[in-house]
Structure formats: C-alpha cells, structure tokens
Amino acid sequence: MTPETHNRARPLSVEDRQAMIIDAATPLVIAHGRAVTSKQIAEAAGIAEGTIFRAFGDKDTLIRRVVENYFDPQPFRDGLRAIDLALPLEQKIAAIVVLMRGRLEHVFRMVAALGADERPTDGQRHEYAHIIAELLVPDRDRLRCPPYRVAQIIRMVALASVLPGIGETIPFDVDDITQIILYGVSGEPDADHAGHATAGHAHGADAILHSALDSALDSAFRSEWEPTGPTTLPATDPAQTSQR
Structure with missing residues (x-):
C-alpha cells in the first residue's frame, strides 16, 4: 500500500453525506426559502450538483429533510432535562426561559422562510x-397554580417576547420575563382578591390558551408570505345607509 493510498480520505457513508x-x-433554506437552488446548495457543500440528487432524489425531499433536522426536539429536551432540580425557583425559571426563547x-426562522405549515407538532409542545x-x-408549594399550567404560562410569555412586532418594539430580557412569570405586575395578591379558579374554569382557560398561542403564531407570520392587496372601502357608509 502506497502512502498516497494509505492517507486517502475514506468515502463518506450515505448517511454522513446526507x-x-x-x-x-x-x-x-432559511435565507431563501423554497427558492433556494440546488446549485447554491452544491456550492455551499463543496460538491457536484448531481451529488444532491443522488443523495436525496430531488430538492423537495432535501428541503423536507432540512426541516425535520432543524425541528429536531432532542437538543431542547436535553437542555431542559439538564436543568438542576435543586436550583432556586428564580434561577430555574430563568434557565427555562432562556431555552424556551x-x-x-x-x-420562527424556519416558519418565516417556509410558511406556517412548517412547525413542530402539538405532541412536541405538550411533551415540553x-x-x-x-x-x-x-x-409546587410556592406556586399558585399547578406546575403544568405554569409551564404553559412560561411558553405564552416567552412566545410573546419573541414575536415580531411585540418583542422587537418592547424588548424584554430574561430577568424581565422571569420576574413577570413569578410575580406578575403587582406582587402577591391580598386575601380579598386572591380567588381560586374551579377545575372546569382552569380546563377551559387552558383550551383558550392553546388556541391563542396557535393563532398568534399564525397571524404573526402570515404577512411574511401572504401578500395582501389594497383595502377597498365601501362607496357608502354602512352607518348612514342603516339610518335612511
């Protein structure tokens, strides 16, 4: 075996090449969405354009694999599970907020590039x-509501803090968000105003919360990929018409 043969790089496996x-x-894909070309990808990867099609068959399959890999929930799961249970509550909430944001x-970067249909599943959100x-x-002795509900509140506040048009114009840092989650805007409630939701009310509120989060995600990015035409005003004021 010659030195050249011995030092030659071993060919990549199909999985490694993909x-x-x-x-x-x-x-x-994040920069150009579905308009990205196979030529651009080949140049970035330092390979021949035909290698892409041998590895994936077509560009749509490659983009689908990019999305699946990008949305892989395992790093987020691992990050959450690595948080020390013994941390003080304030530090624990802050660590969760950092990971959630x-x-x-x-x-959002991928959703903005490809559209609202490309997003993690409901099952993943419940798992988190x-x-x-x-x-x-x-x-739990320090919490006014069950831990699972607190988890939903953390997601709601973290989501609002990064939504375009909200988090950009009213910036909140991790400490701000942690304080809001833990103490609200007025501190501990007094006995006269504390109140306790019934189980049925809490269940209904959870359903509303899930719906509101999904609606916010849709509306926040819809304008990014759905062009809207000029608004057509009615020729006659409806209020004046009804008074005739």
Whole structure:
C-alpha cells in the first residue's frame, strides 16, 4: 500500500453525506426559502450538483429533510432535562426561559422562510410542558397554580417576547420575563382578591390558551408570505345607509 493510498480520505457513508448536505443547505433554506437552488446548495457543500440528487432524489425531499433536522426536539429536551432540580425557583425559571426563547426563535426562522405549515407538532409542545412541569414539582408549594399550567404560562410569555412586532418594539430580557412569570405586575395578591379558579374554569382557560398561542403564531407570520392587496372601502357608509 502506497502512502498516497494509505492517507486517502475514506468515502463518506450515505448517511454522513446526507448530513453534510443538510448542514450546508440549512442556512440557505432559511435565507431563501423554497427558492433556494440546488446549485447554491452544491456550492455551499463543496460538491457536484448531481451529488444532491443522488443523495436525496430531488430538492423537495432535501428541503423536507432540512426541516425535520432543524425541528429536531432532542437538543431542547436535553437542555431542559439538564436543568438542576435543586436550583432556586428564580434561577430555574430563568434557565427555562432562556431555552424556551431560543427554541421559539429557532422555530420562527424556519416558519418565516417556509410558511406556517412548517412547525413542530402539538405532541412536541405538550411533551415540553410536561418536562418543564417536572422541573417545577419541587417548588409546587410556592406556586399558585399547578406546575403544568405554569409551564404553559412560561411558553405564552416567552412566545410573546419573541414575536415580531411585540418583542422587537418592547424588548424584554430574561430577568424581565422571569420576574413577570413569578410575580406578575403587582406582587402577591391580598386575601380579598386572591380567588381560586374551579377545575372546569382552569380546563377551559387552558383550551383558550392553546388556541391563542396557535393563532398568534399564525397571524404573526402570515404577512411574511401572504401578500395582501389594497383595502377597498365601501362607496357608502354602512352607518348612514342603516339610518335612511
């Protein structure tokens, strides 16, 4: 065996080659959406354009694999589960907020590039809430509502803080968000105004919360990819017509 043969790089496996192409394609998909070309991806990956089609068959399949890889929930799960249960509640909430905002910003970049249909599943969101709730169980004596509901509140506030048009114009840092989640805007409620929701009311509120979060996600990005035409005003004021 000659030294040249011995030092020659071993060919990549199919899986490794696909992973390399996906890594190169991801920032291009975020930047250009579905308009990205196979030529751009090939140049970024340092490969021949035909290699893309041998590895994935077509560009749509590659983009689908990019999205699946980008939305992989495992790093977020691992980050949540790595939070120390023994941390003080304030530090624990702050750590959750950092990870949650990072995850949401990560998701929004791809949603803005490809449309609202590309997003994590409901099952993933429920799983995250359960992991967060488990982190909060040791502190349940300090919480005014069940840990799972607190997990939903954390997601709601974190989501609002990164939504375009909200988080950009009214910036909140992690400490701001942590304080809002823990103490609200007026501190601890007094005995006359504390009140306790019934189980049925809490269940209904959870359903409204889920619906509101989904609606916010849709509306926040719809204008990014759905052009709207000029608004046509009625020739006659409806109020004047009704008075005739």
